[in-house]
Amino acid sequence: MLVNIEGFQFDWLSTSDRTRQAPDMSSFRSETSPGIVAIALPRAWVRGERVALSVPARRRMTIRLDGADVDPRTAEQLEASEIGRSLVRSISSDYSEYWIGLTWARQFREGVGFGITTNGAVRNQGFRIGDTDQRITSVPESATAGSSVGYDYWDLRLLWRLGLQVDRGSWSWGLTATTPSLGIYGSGKGFVNESVVGDVAELFPENPELQSAWEDEGLSTTVNSSWAFGGGGHFQIGDRSDLHLAAEWFAPVDDHEVLNTSSFVQQIPGDSARLEVIHGLDAVINVGAGLRYTLAPDRAVYGAFTTDFSAARDVSPTELRTEVALWDLYHITAGVAARIFGSDFTLGVRYSRGKQQVGELVRPLPASPDAFADGRTARTDITFHRLKIMVGVNLDLTPSAEPDG
Numbered sequence: 001m002l003v004n005i006e007g008f009q010f011d012w013l014s015t016s017d018r019t020r021q022a023p024d025m026s027s028f029r030s031e032t033s034p035g036i037v038a039i040a041l042p043r044a045w046v047r048g049e050r051v052a053l054s055v056p057a058r059r060r061m062t063i064r065l066d067g068a069d070v071d072p073r074t075a076e077q078l079e080a081s082e083i084g085r086s087l088v089r090s091i092s093s094d095y096s097e098y099w100i101g102l103t104w105a106r107q108f109r110e111g112v113g114f115g116i117t118t119n120g121a122v123r124n125q126g127f128r129i130g131d132t133d134q135r136i137t138s139v140p141e142s143a144t145a146g147s148s149v150g151y152d153y154w155d156l157r158l159l160w161r162l163g164l165q166v167d168r169g170s171w172s173w174g175l176t177a178t179t180p181s182l183g184i185y186g187s188g189k190g191f192v193n194e195s196v197v198g199d200v201a202e203l204f205p206e207n208p209e210l211q212s213a214w215e216d217e218g219l220s221t222t223v224n225s226s227w228a229f230g231g232g233g234h235f236q237i238g239d240r241s242d243l244h245l246a247a248e249w250f251a252p253v254d255d256h257e258v259l260n261t262s263s264f265v266q267q268i269p270g271d272s273a274r275l276e277v278i279h280g281l282d283a284v285i286n287v288g289a290g291l292r293y294t295l296a297p298d299r300a301v302y303g304a305f306t307t308d309f310s311a312a313r314d315v316s317p318t319e320l321r322t323e324v325a326l327w328d329l330y331h332i333t334a335g336v337a338a339r340i341f342g343s344d345f346t347l348g349v350r351y352s353r354g355k356q357q358v359g360e361l362v363r364p365l366p367a368s369p370d371a372f373a374d375g376r377t378a379r380t381d382i383t384f385h386r387l388k389i390m391v392g393v394n395l396d397l398t399p400s401a402e403p404d405g
Contacts, residue, residue, distance in 0.1 A: 011384070011385070011386050013026065013383070013385075014026035014027075014383050023088070023089055024069075051103065051105075052105075054101045055098065058097045059097040060095070061325060062094050062095070063092070066090045068086075069085075069087045071086050080138055082137070082138065083135055089131050092128040093324045094124070094125065094127075095125045096123070097124075099119040099120070100120045104117075114165075116162050116163075119159050121181060122154065122155075122156055125151075125153060128150035129149050129150065131147045133145040143204055144195075145195070145196045145204060149275070151188060151189065151277050152188055153186060153188025154187060154221075155185075155188075156186060157225070158181065158182045159178065160178075169236075174232055178227065178230075186221030190277065191215040191275075192275050193213050210266065212267065219259045222258060224253055224256055224279070227250075230249070232288075241291065243291055245288070247285060250285070252280075252281055252282050257278060258322055261274055262274070276320065279321065280313060280321075283311070288304060290302060298338060299338050302334070308331060309329070327355065329353070330353055332351050333349070334348065345393055346392035346394075351385075351387055353383075353384065354382075357381050
């Protein structure tokens with residue numbers, strides 16, 4: 001048996017800064033969506049045991065955000081007390097994690113089975129943030145604050161997933177447990193390029209003059225994950241309907257540094273500094289419910305609702321963290337399934353939406369002299385939409401029996 005699920009998705013993402021200390025940003029992106037390929041090995045190859053190989057894409061997200069809030073006025077067009085400010089901001093993030101799994105399963109007695117999967121988890125992540133803040137007065141006086149910070153890394157880990165299932169025909173239930181991961185090897189790099197130059201005392205009074213540049217590669221990595229426990233059940237309702245329910249809880253992950261970076265000396269003012277890339281998660285639980293309705297022996301329709309709440313921590317914007325999906329998502333799925341020429345085919349559509357208010361997406365540059373005079377803190381509204389089209393194929397590769405005679 002070969003199972004293959006592929007898809008295509010369209011993502012819309014926008015941010016809106018409530019305090020107007022940063023430009024609004026938006027992006028639209030279309031790409032192939034992460035899928036899964038799984039194949040059950042012929043039992044003759046594995047001494048009659050049930051063994052399967054799978055390559056599921058556990059996570060994948062690409063973000064490209066750009067925004068600008070530009071003041072085109074010249075010094076002559078500014079009033080004596082005015083400050084002309086132009087801010088350009090960009091965020092670029094590529095994040096993916098694939099699990100390559102080998103599963104062994106066994107039925108202990110009628111309707112009761114147990115399985116264990118050994119997974120090799122490969123994570124790739126790159127992140128870039130950039131800000132340029134230009135200010136001018138009517139005198140004229142000018143100053144510019146610029147920041148460009150980023151990192152790239154890949155990391156290989158091992159983890160295990162255990163499952164227990166009880167099937168009684170009209171109903172079934174199952175439990176899963178996923179272990180924390182064991183780090184095998186990883187490598188990464190990071191860079192910092194920041195400066196505050198010009199009439200700093202007048203236009204950036206809260207910040208000294210700054211010139212900071214650093215880059216390093218071949219850095220070792222540490223990516224910790226937590227225990228996760230899940231459960232679900234299937235219940236037959238009447239002759240044609242099936243209800244599916246599921247939930248999974250993820251334990252928190254303590255904050256830790258992903259890249260083993262060393263300190264460096266800033267060119268101005270000569271202080272010691274270090275790039276810290278932090279990974280850490282809060283505990284979170286996600287749930288799902290689905291209904292399948294059989295139209296005919298070879299055709300069915302289905303619908304589902306699931307949550308995908310973020311475990312990212314809303315922390316100080318001065319921290320550079322690996323968690324970029326700060327918004328909680330809700331998924332609505334609908335589709336059809338049919339059996340054609342002895343194999344199962346599925347076509348589905350999923351719409352996902354999330355909206356959340358969080359702290360600044362990136363560590364901010366110095367604010368204008370009168371910023372936050374009323375005690376407000378920087379908050380950003382994030383709105384995310386995704387439309388995903390999925391195609392699934394379940395091919396029966398079992399050789400047909402030879403005809404008699």
